[in-house]
Amino acid sequence: MAHAYTPGLRVSERTVVRKERRLPIKGEVVVAIGDTVTSETVVARTHLPGNVQLINVASKLGLPPEDLPTVMQKKDGDPIEKGEALAETQGFFGLFKSRVPSPCEGTVESISTVTGQVILREPPTPIEIDAYVEGKVVEIFPEEGVAVETVGTFIQGIFGVGGEKTGEIAVVVNGPGDPLDASLITEAHKGKIVIGGSHVKWDGLQKAMDVRASGIVVGGFDDPDLKRLLGKDLGVAITGHEDLATALILTEGFGEIAMAHGTFDLLKSREGRKASVNGATQIRAGVIRPEIVVPLEGDAEDVVEGASATTGLEIGSLIRVIREPYFGALGRVVDLPNELQKMESESMVRVLKVEFEDKEQALLPRANVEMIEG
Amino acid sequence: MSENGKIKAIVATDCGSTTTKAILIRLVDGEYRLIVRGEAPTTVEAPFEDVTRGVLNAIREVEELSGHEILDGEDIIHPNEGTRGVDLYLSTSSAGGGLQMMVAGVVKSMTAESAERAALGAGSIVMDVLASNDGRLPHEQIERIRHLRPDMILLSGGIDGGTITHVVELAQIISAADPKARLGAGYNLPVIYAGNKDATDEVSKLLEDKTSLYKVANLRPVLERENLGPARDKIHDLFMEHVMAQAPGYGKLMGWTDAPIMPTPGAVGSIIETIANRQDIQVVGVDIGGATTDVFSVFRQTFNRTVSANLGMSYSVSNVLAEAGIENVMRWVPFKLPELGVRNRIKNKMIRPTTVPQALDDLKLEQAIAREALRLAFEQHKSFAVSLKGVQQERTISEAFSQSSSGETLVNMMELDLLVGSGGVLSHAPRRQQSAMMLIDGFLPEGVTRLAVDSIFMMPQLGVLAEVHEESATEVFEKDCLIHLGTLVAPVGTAPEGKPCVKFEAALADGTKVDDDIPFGEMRVYPLGVGETANVKVTPARGFDAGAGPGKPLERRLGGGVVGLIVDTRGRPFTLPTDESERVSRLDKWAAAFDAYPNA
Numbered sequence: 001m002a003h004a005y006t007p008g009l010r011v012s013e014r015t016v017v018r019k020e021r022r023l024p025i026k027g028e029v030v031v032a033i034g035d036t037v038t039s040e041t042v043v044a045r046t047h048l049p050g051n052v053q054l055i056n057v058a059s060k061l062g063l064p065p066e067d068l069p070t071v072m073q074k075k076d077g078d079p080i081e082k083g084e085a086l087a088e089t090q091g092f093f094g095l096f097k098s099r100v101p102s103p104c105e106g107t108v109e110s111i112s113t114v115t116g117q118v119i120l121r122e123p124p125t126p127i128e129i130d131a132y133v134e135g136k137v138v139e140i141f142p143e144e145g146v147a148v149e150t151v152g153t154f155i156q157g158i159f160g161v162g163g164e165k166t167g168e169i170a171v172v173v174n175g176p177g178d179p180l181d182a183s184l185i186t187e188a189h190k191g192k193i194v195i196g197g198s199h200v201k202w203d204g205l206q207k208a209m210d211v212r213a214s215g216i217v218v219g220g221f222d223d224p225d226l227k228r229l230l231g232k233d234l235g236v237a238i239t240g241h242e243d244l245a246t247a248l249i250l251t252e253g254f255g256e257i258a259m260a261h262g263t264f265d266l267l268k269s270r271e272g273r274k275a276s277v278n279g280a281t282q283i284r285a286g287v288i289r290p291e292i293v294v295p296l297e298g299d300a301e302d303v304v305e306g307a308s309a310t311t312g313l314e315i316g317s318l319i320r321v322i323r324e325p326y327f328g329a330l331g332r333v334v335d336l337p338n339e340l341q342k343m344e345s346e347s348m349v350r351v352l353k354v355e356f357e358d359k360e361q362a363l364l365p366r367a368n369v370e371m372i373e374g
Numbered sequence: 375m376s377e378n379g380k381i382k383a384i385v386a387t388d389c390g391s392t393t394t395k396a397i398l399i400r401l402v403d404g405e406y407r408l409i410v411r412g413e414a415p416t417t418v419e420a421p422f423e424d425v426t427r428g429v430l431n432a433i434r435e436v437e438e439l440s441g442h443e444i445l446d447g448e449d450i451i452h453p454n455e456g457t458r459g460v461d462l463y464l465s466t467s468s469a470g471g472g473l474q475m476m477v478a479g480v481v482k483s484m485t486a487e488s489a490e491r492a493a494l495g496a497g498s499i500v501m502d503v504l505a506s507n508d509g510r511l512p513h514e515q516i517e518r519i520r521h522l523r524p525d526m527i528l529l530s531g532g533i534d535g536g537t538i539t540h541v542v543e544l545a546q547i548i549s550a551a552d553p554k555a556r557l558g559a560g561y562n563l564p565v566i567y568a569g570n571k572d573a574t575d576e577v578s579k580l581l582e583d584k585t586s587l588y589k590v591a592n593l594r595p596v597l598e599r600e601n602l603g604p605a606r607d608k609i610h611d612l613f614m615e616h617v618m619a620q621a622p623g624y625g626k627l628m629g630w631t632d633a634p635i636m637p638t639p640g641a642v643g644s645i646i647e648t649i650a651n652r653q654d655i656q657v658v659g660v661d662i663g664g665a666t667t668d669v670f671s672v673f674r675q676t677f678n679r680t681v682s683a684n685l686g687m688s689y690s691v692s693n694v695l696a697e698a699g700i701e702n703v704m705r706w707v708p709f710k711l712p713e714l715g716v717r718n719r720i721k722n723k724m725i726r727p728t729t730v731p732q733a734l735d736d737l738k739l740e741q742a743i744a745r746e747a748l749r750l751a752f753e754q755h756k757s758f759a760v761s762l763k764g765v766q767q768e769r770t771i772s773e774a775f776s777q778s779s780s781g782e783t784l785v786n787m788m789e790l791d792l793l794v795g796s797g798g799v800l801s802h803a804p805r806r807q808q809s810a811m812m813l814i815d816g817f818l819p820e821g822v823t824r825l826a827v828d829s830i831f832m833m834p835q836l837g838v839l840a841e842v843h844e845e846s847a848t849e850v851f852e853k854d855c856l857i858h859l860g861t862l863v864a865p866v867g868t869a870p871e872g873k874p875c876v877k878f879e880a881a882l883a884d885g886t887k888v889d890d891d892i893p894f895g896e897m898r899v900y901p902l903g904v905g906e907t908a909n910v911k912v913t914p915a916r917g918f919d920a921g922a923g924p925g926k927p928l929e930r931r932l933g934g935g936v937v938g939l940i941v942d943t944r945g946r947p948f949t950l951p952t953d954e955s956e957r958v959s960r961l962d963k964w965a966a967a968f969d970a971y972p973n974a
Binding site: 159344345 | 737
């Protein structure tokens with residue numbers, strides 16, 4: 001029988017997490033295989049080429065581009081100081097010389113006799129990448145980076161903003177259905193990953209940013225607040241490059257939606273531990289979901305992976321509803337009829353029959369549920 | 375291949391950004407017919423991260439629904455014998471999320487604009503358009519390139535034989551920016567050079583070492599002529615190779631198919647062109663998918679295609695809201711929904727793209743969004759169709775210099791003969807009347823236009839099949855694919871609500887004689903079934919043109935469909951009242967005329 005596949009997010013209590021850490025351009029790897037690293041350990045470094053300045057020297061001196069070599073005081077590759085002469089004409093018997101000073105410190109990168117432009121490259125900017133998670137270096141990519149492995153809790157969110165952050169987990173609500181009110185966030189949450197329940201409003205997020213919490217993890221958020229945060233309507237879900245003091249990770253979606261019990265309980269059990277989070281989301285080919293990684297003690301060899309969601313829906317599967325009506329409700333599959341069924345919208349779809357926690361039953365489109373690990 | 379070399383069974387898949395669809399075609403009593411269709415979510419996400427999983431799931435559903443065995447484990451059984459195995463397996467694919475590129479040209483309104491057309495026509499999102507005269511300083515342009523991290527850059531500029539200075543300057547800027555691809559350190563950013571051929575050497579010197587440089591024919595060899603084909607094709611090739619490479623499992627899928635995988639827009643376009651050429655008509659086709667909306671047109675035998683890579687019903691649904699504005703979406707919704715609820719719903723669809731509308735309200739909201747996606751995609755198509763011709767277009771120099779960015783569009787809605795819709799929201803609409811309404815509201819056809827939908831969204835598969843087995847493709851297309859909705863009559867002109875618009879006379883197939891005076895602001899639907907025709911006379915009131923000229927009566931034999939004969943006197947240009955209750959009452963009235971919704 002075909003398994004009607006319904007994708008779900010990963011929520012693992014204890015699993016092997018492997019993270020690849022790569023430089024954007026070639027550089028130097030500064031750790032070795034087997035090294036134990038913290039999230040702050042620099043694993044690779046390089047230099048980003050400096051800013052570029054283009055000066056049309058020929059035009060400034062009123063010369064045709066092909067005459068440039070006759071007046072240039074520097075050649076390709078020469079260093080230059082700010083104010084130093086880049087080019088100088090001989091003038092008229094040594095008088096009425098014209099001079100083009102360099103606008104910056106740097107290196108002469110190229111001189112074009114076609115356009116008359118000189119390209120100057122300012123000094124390079126050093127960049128480093130860190131390990132992001134506490135763990136062990138298990139692979140080296142020469143001149144590019146490393147793979148870091150850790151054993152820990154791994155939780156995927158559904159959407160996020162903001163890049164990589166680290167901090168201690170601090171649960172500030174009593175249950176997954178409780179909203180994360182601004183009053184629950186204090187100065188003590190500076191540098192922490194604050195775990196809420198169903199929802200955080202604009203003032204709560206602002207408070208978290210004011211106290212410089214590293215991140216907020218919550219069930220839901222409102223789109224108008226997202227627009228306010230980003231300064232624009234998000235058209236396509238590609239995030240992660242926002243310059244935010246606090247990363248925001250949603251586990252359920254938009255609106256007021258209780259965090260899944262399993263996710264909340266798992267985060268609660270990790271309270272006080274250091275977590276690495278990343279709000280980056282990319283919903284296109286090569287999907288990326290936001291994540292929370294909480295390293296634990298133990299080795300990769302000791303990890304026994306739980307039943308995965310790769311077997312598809314079956315009678316007895318635990319599911320969560322991911323669209324109206326019943327958004328966020330948990331239940332168990334009690335039937336998987338083969339025939340298409342008509343919904344209120346009159347759409348004919350493949351359905352499943354679910355029994356919710358309160359024993360109510362409903363017929364739902366299979367596409368509107370996701371499997372959760374039992 | 376079966377005995378006597380005849381193809382007897384075919385399975386074809388389309389891997390969309392949201393769902394993977396499979397169809398089974400068999401030779402039945404000498405005719406190629408569609409047997410059944412299956413679908414499954416596209417599996418590029420965790421935990422599978424392998425597009426072939428979704429393909430297998432979709433094919434398994436086809437097996438279940440048809441009783442025809444296609445798979446032996448994960449292998450496709452060849453050849454066909456009875457209800458086991460197939461003779462052909464083909465697939466199309468559309469990359470979810472789109473290619474993001476920058477284009478550069480010397481003059482913003484000329485070569486830069488042509489480069490933008492080439493990029494859009496190939497299916498890309500254009501992140502920025504660089505031009506020598508775009509008002510930015512060189513270091514600002516460099517910073518922009520470094521900041522944006524495009525997947526690819528298209529560089530054009532300079533007519534062949536003209537000066538090379540400006541395009542070389544642009545190459546210098548790109549070289550200085552030293553752009554890095556999204557993919558990481560080891561990957562060289564593709565740059566396509568499609569400018570003045572005399573500058574090729576200088577451009578190569580500047581860019582060959584830092585980028586993967588591809589050189590194609592100048593996309594604007596002279597001012598009055600565009601030659602977008604080579605650049606567009608190269609973008610398309612790199613697009614499929616580059617973005618699809620990110621869809622894991624694609625390499626495996628290529629090994630399974632009996633012919634090269636075709637990009638979905640290419641396949642749909644080829645079927646549209648086939649219809650237009652076989653029937654000698656003007657056609658517009660649209661494929662509204664999860665991430666992109668593709669519009670195809672054939673006007674005066676000139677085929678054009680635009681890919682609005684940022685308008686769609688799932689991945690890009692929030693972008694439709696951002697581009698259209700919430701007011702434009704909500705104007706189509708016949709009930710009150712707080713803005714917060716609408717925004718959250720749309721965002722939830724964006725982050726969980728494979729869900730479907732269960733509640734009626736949800737369906738109406740989705741169809742409102744679809745109208746705006748269609749409208750916006752068509753606007754983009756109309757403004758670019760003039761220069762996206764496969765055939766060169768000659769203009770006088772004065773026309774070239776006085777050209778504003780839109781120029782003269784080839785698209786003429788009064789001349790349009792057939793409008794075909796494809797894509798989930800149109801093909802899966804629970805009632806065909808809803809598809810008709812979305813097409814009419816999104817495109818606003820004028821005069822007389824036939825409307826059709828791809829019954830179960832199989833134009834892509836038939837398009838790729840047509841490349842290798844035209845007989846089966848065209849037979850299934852004519853018999854099983856196109857669902858004729860009917861014919862629309864939409865007079866051009868406006869008047870106050872309720873004033874005379876047209877006199878509509880018809881002799882329907884069941885013998886009924888229609889003689890209606892239809893006032894302005896109405897929609898009327900008359901029963902005329904698939905294959906039936908009726909002699910119709912449309913006499914427009916003063917100020918209206920039904921297709922025969924202002925005020926002139928139109929007499930025609932019109933075809934029916936599952937919806938029937940539709941008369942739309944809501945006016946062209948079309949506006950909705952701003953008063954809330956008036957707007958809702960009109961939407962309800964028009965929906966009722968179509969019997970579009972239950973309890974409408």
